[in-house]
Amino acid sequence: xxxxxxxxxxxxxPIHIAxxxxxxxxxxIPDDATAIALVSNPTVYALYGQRASQALAKxxxxxxxxxxxxxxxxxxxxxxxxxxxxxLQNRLDRKAVLVALGGGVIGDMGGYAASSxxxxxxxxxxxxxxxxxxxxxxxxxxxxxxPLGKNMIGAFYQPVAxxxxxxxxxxxxxREVAAGLAExxxxxxxxxxxxxxxxxxxxDALRALDxxxxxxxxxxxxxxxAYVVSQDERESGLRAILNFGxxxxxxxxxxxxxxxxxxxxxxxxxxxxAAELSAITSGLSAESVQRVRALTAxxxxxxxxxxxxxxxxxxxxxxxxxxxGGRLRFVLIPEIGQAVFESVPAxxxxxxxxxxxxxxx
Amino acid sequence: xxxxxxxxxxxxxPIHIAxxxxxxxxxxIPDDATAIALVSNPTVYALYGQRASQALAKxxxxxxxxxxxxxxxxxxxxxxxxxxxxxLQNRLDRKAVLVALGGGVIGDMGGYAASSxxxxxxxxxxxxxxxxxxxxxxxxxxxxxxPLGKNMIGAFYQPVAxxxxxxxxxxxxxREVAAGLAExxxxxxxxxxxxxxxxxxxxDALRALDxxxxxxxxxxxxxxxAYVVSQDERESGLRAILNFGxxxxxxxxxxxxxxxxxxxxxxxxxxxxAAELSAITSGLSAESVQRVRALTAxxxxxxxxxxxxxxxxxxxxxxxxxxxGGRLRFVLIPEIGQAVFESVPAxxxxxxxxxxxxxxx
Ligand SMILES: NC(=O)c1ccc[n+]([C@@H]2O[C@H](COP(=O)([O-])OP(=O)(O)OC[C@H]3O[C@@H](n4cnc5c(N)ncnc54)[C@H](O)[C@@H]3O)[C@@H](O)[C@H]2O)c1
Ligand SMILES: NC(=O)c1ccc[n+]([C@@H]2O[C@H](COP(=O)([O-])OP(=O)(O)OC[C@H]3O[C@@H](n4cnc5c(N)ncnc54)[C@H](O)[C@@H]3O)[C@@H](O)[C@H]2O)c1
Ligand SMILES: [Zn+2]
Ligand SMILES: [Zn+2]
Numbered sequence: 001x002x003x004x005x006x007x008x009x010x011x012x013x014p015i016h017i018a019x020x021x022x023x024x025x026x027x028x029i030p031d032d033a034t035a036i037a038l039v040s041n042p043t044v045y046a047l048y049g050q051r052a053s054q055a056l057a058k059x060x061x062x063x064x065x066x067x068x069x070x071x072x073x074x075x076x077x078x079x080x081x082x083x084x085x086x087x088l089q090n091r092l093d094r095k096a097v098l099v100a101l102g103g104g105v106i107g108d109m110g111g112y113a114a115s116s117x118x119x120x121x122x123x124x125x126x127x128x129x130x131x132x133x134x135x136x137x138x139x140x141x142x143x144x145x146x147p148l149g150k151n152m153i154g155a156f157y158q159p160v161a162x163x164x165x166x167x168x169x170x171x172x173x174x175r176e177v178a179a180g181l182a183e184x185x186x187x188x189x190x191x192x193x194x195x196x197x198x199x200x201x202x203x204d205a206l207r208a209l210d211x212x213x214x215x216x217x218x219x220x221x222x223x224x225x226a227y228v229v230s231q232d233e234r235e236s237g238l239r240a241i242l243n244f245g246x247x248x249x250x251x252x253x254x255x256x257x258x259x260x261x262x263x264x265x266x267x268x269x270x271x272x273x274a275a276e277l278s279a280i281t282s283g284l285s286a287e288s289v290q291r292v293r294a295l296t297a298x299x300x301x302x303x304x305x306x307x308x309x310x311x312x313x314x315x316x317x318x319x320x321x322x323x324x325g326g327r328l329r330f331v332l333i334p335e336i337g338q339a340v341f342e343s344v345p346a347x348x349x350x351x352x353x354x355x356x357x358x359x360x361x
Numbered sequence: 362x363x364x365x366x367x368x369x370x371x372x373x374x375p376i377h378i379a380x381x382x383x384x385x386x387x388x389x390i391p392d393d394a395t396a397i398a399l400v401s402n403p404t405v406y407a408l409y410g411q412r413a414s415q416a417l418a419k420x421x422x423x424x425x426x427x428x429x430x431x432x433x434x435x436x437x438x439x440x441x442x443x444x445x446x447x448x449l450q451n452r453l454d455r456k457a458v459l460v461a462l463g464g465g466v467i468g469d470m471g472g473y474a475a476s477s478x479x480x481x482x483x484x485x486x487x488x489x490x491x492x493x494x495x496x497x498x499x500x501x502x503x504x505x506x507x508p509l510g511k512n513m514i515g516a517f518y519q520p521v522a523x524x525x526x527x528x529x530x531x532x533x534x535x536r537e538v539a540a541g542l543a544e545x546x547x548x549x550x551x552x553x554x555x556x557x558x559x560x561x562x563x564x565d566a567l568r569a570l571d572x573x574x575x576x577x578x579x580x581x582x583x584x585x586x587a588y589v590v591s592q593d594e595r596e597s598g599l600r601a602i603l604n605f606g607x608x609x610x611x612x613x614x615x616x617x618x619x620x621x622x623x624x625x626x627x628x629x630x631x632x633x634x635a636a637e638l639s640a641i642t643s644g645l646s647a648e649s650v651q652r653v654r655a656l657t658a659x660x661x662x663x664x665x666x667x668x669x670x671x672x673x674x675x676x677x678x679x680x681x682x683x684x685x686g687g688r689l690r691f692v693l694i695p696e697i698g699q700a701v702f703e704s705v706p707a708x709x710x711x712x713x714x715x716x717x718x719x720x721x722x
Contacts, residue, residue: 088510116514141480
């Protein structure tokens with residue numbers, strides 16, 4: 001088993017990564033827990049609910065199951081309240097433990113519910129998508145969406161542990177795998193050139209979910225994210241580099257309508273655009289841009305941005321008249337493995353966006 | 362001006378107590394705040410909204426007003442969402458500051474909204490009831506009610522400062538003053554015998570809201586609560602003593618229906634019952650019990666518990682068959698100024714409750 005330790009002011013906890021962890025979940029439940037609430041959705045529960053339940057039942061503690069509807073569209077207050085209803089109807093107390101079994105949506109909602117129930121109960125992250133395993137389950141960001149904005153309501157709240165069973169990826173749709181791999185290569189791009197090169201070499205093994213390769217990729221991703229988060233738990237500085245490719249990515253997601261492209265797909269494409277921008281403003285070599293494009297394509301993400309029109313792009317990136325006159329801040333990579341957070345001239349941004357409108361081969 | 366400094370792991374901040382603080386609110390807004398959201402209700406806003414707004418406007422920062430309906434019945438998710446709506450519609454960012462102007466209901470909801478908006482923005486407590494000034498605004502407990510329980514959803518979240526203007530108490534209904542004074546004498550009972558004696562001597566001045574007396578009482582209450590909270594921010598130990606009288610008090614509130622007696626009134630009466638229990642189990646002298654009863658009556662709180670019937674009392678105190686066979690934990694005072702958290706024999710509790718059913722002169 002591989003263990004990554006996360007150290008933040010808000011808490012210190014292990015991430016366990018291995019095949020078969022699902023059958024050992026009970027080991028991560030603190031001895032003094034009075035009860036366990038297993039929070040999941042029908043998709044994940046049908047696949048892994050029974051194994052998780054059996055493993056948790058081994059603790060001998062009372063186990064309550066709370067089922068939420070599946071999908072980003074339900075990451076809202078109404079669904080969050082279903083968790084509170086379940087916890088209260090079953091009279092769970094402050095010493096209960098919440099287990100979030102699912103992708104990032106379940107993890108974000110489960111974590112936020114845990115942070116708020118009786119002003120905070122312990123929770124265990126059991127991420128079952130690649131994106132959740134390498135990104136959303138690590139670092140303590142939790143929350144829900146509001147009609148006026150994604151992830152607007154939430155808390156920084158660390159779990160007692162993260163349990164990653166690499167086997168569960170076998171049932172994940174291919175697009176979800178590609179989307180998760182986009183965040184994996186993001187870590188290489190912003191902070192670890194050697195890891196990026198390793199991903200290039202092992203891209204076929206990664207896409208095939210080869211056990212050894214995917215385990216290492218998850219472990220290294222968690223280590224790198226944990227490092228960044230330990231430096232800046234509450235996103236006042238360094239943590240911003242984790243948003244590499246995300247300004248473009250978010251514009252794609254909302255420009256096409258959420259759900260059209262997966263978040264990771266949009267980020268993949270957005271990283272290519274951010275690399276192009278880095279070439280114009282920060283000295284990234286043309287060869288490096290090409291490596292970013294090639295690996296993004298190889299993991300199965302789109303690399304050609306949708307043609308939204310430059311004006312719409314700028315609007316979606318919230319470059320309004322005012323900031324456009326000034327400058328906009330982006331995460332850029334002067335070279336692969338190094339990130340900076342800098343303002344760029346609107347002109348440079350326009351050149352990248354005009355590119356998006358060109359027919360590409 | 363009197364200042365009490367609160368030190369907790371979650372933050373360190375001043376409580377300013379003085380006549381006229383309302384006109385100086387701008388001084389507590391951090392320089393780097395991008396905007397201010399003033400959260401209040403129609404009752405309080407009609408009385409003090411303009412003065413608060415003018416003081417905040419002096420910062421030159423954008424000021425947004427968010428009005429919530431008045432009353433404990435609205436301390437719920439729907440109302441909380443009105444705050445999020447207002448913050449998002451006005452595009453307030455992570456560097457905005459929320460100002461909660463009102464009693465404990467506004468403070469609890471404003472604080473919880475601040476803790477969750479974009480995973481945490483800064484907030485300023487401006488408590489306008491005596492109860493909020495001596496209790497709810499200090500210590501960082503925030504939250505809302507759930508249909509299945511009061512204060513079930515929330516966060517520990519400390520403000521950047523607490524601004525207490527003693528003048529605003531002038532418009533407070535007399536019953537609210539009495540209810541606040543109950544929490545004041547509670548601090549004396551659990552932790553400071555000298556302060557309890559001081560309250561006995563100055564009870565008329567306190568009821569009349571004499572400026573010097575009430576300022577000192579607020580200051581001392583804040584100091585004592587700050588001390589307890591600094592030892593135990595998240596209520597894992599010592600903080601429990603703040604619940605002296607509250608097990609009985611909560612039973613009264615829910616037994617009569619919330620709102621029938623004010624919380625502080627129920628706590629006042631509950632402290633008399635807790636003193637009686639302390640006499641039976643923990644050696645509190647009969648003379649001390651009498652002092653508790655006399656002062657509680659003198660501040661204007663009821664001292665005769667409602668006749669709910671012993672069985673209903675036990676049910677309301679959640680003494681079910683199981684715990685009744687065992688023992689129930691209470692905050693008790695072996696003498697005035699000292700609290701312990703101990704289990705008591707069901708028999709002793711029954712004796713106190715049977716008392717409640719007796720006709721009293
Ligand atoms: N907290 C953070 O730091 C952070 C970081 C990145 C993303 N996020 C959030 O994560 C969410 C996206 O997470 P996601 O990509 O995991 O989406 P998701 O949770 O919606 O999961 C995607 C789909 O896969 C299904 N699924 C999950 N595990 C499966 C498995 N093993 N086999 C088959 N199907 C499975 C889910 O039921 C769902 O239908 C977004 O809401 C985003 O805001 C949070
Ligand atoms: N967070 C904590 O640690 C803590 C501690 C104790 C109580 N509480 C909470 O506090 C709440 C009770 O607070 P409360 O007693 O202040 O009730 P409240 O906020 O409902 O205020 C009582 C009434 O007085 C009005 N009011 C406020 N200031 C006024 C003024 N200066 N003049 C005239 N009217 C005024 C209010 O609008 C309201 O109608 C409860 O919800 C309770 O759960 C929290
Ligand atoms: Zn992402
Ligand atoms: Zn109280």
